[in-house]
Amino acid sequence: MEYNVFAENCPTRLVLDRLADKWAVLVLTLLSQETKRFNQLRREIEGVSQKVLSQVLKKLERDGLIARRAFATVPVTVEYSITDLGRTLTSTIGALARWAEDNMPEIMAAQMRYDATA
Numbered sequence: 001m002e003y004n005v006f007a008e009n010c011p012t013r014l015v016l017d018r019l020a021d022k023w024a025v026l027v028l029t030l031l032s033q034e035t036k037r038f039n040q041l042r043r044e045i046e047g048v049s050q051k052v053l054s055q056v057l058k059k060l061e062r063d064g065l066i067a068r069r070a071f072a073t074v075p076v077t078v079e080y081s082i083t084d085l086g087r088t089l090t091s092t093i094g095a096l097a098r099w100a101e102d103n104m105p106e107i108m109a110a111q112m113r114y115d116a117t118a
Contacts, residue, residue: 066082
């Protein structure tokens with residue numbers, strides 16, 4: 001089957017939607033560095049709620065981009081790691097994050113110019 005992201009019903013759109021989510025980008029970036037527990041991710045990604053983080057992790061796991069590993073402890077310990085498939089995205093996601101950081105002054109200036117004329 002051929003995939004076309006411009007076709008309305010193409011499943012690649014669901015993947016693009018997932019990868020365009022800021023929380024997914026941040027999770028994948030952190031997990032590309034090392035395996036982390038849920039609460040580590042929650043502490044390091046400021047502003048994400050427990051519910052949203054849980055949803056993002058489940059979606060990324062379903063897509064095969066991260067792996068979840070539970071340990072029989074009390075309470076249960078859960079670790080998340082990036083998969084080989086997820087690792088294929090790390091340079092792209094890292095470049096996107098760096099681009100955003102590097103270009104924020106220009107973006108903010110453009111926003112201010114736009115807002116002043118709107």
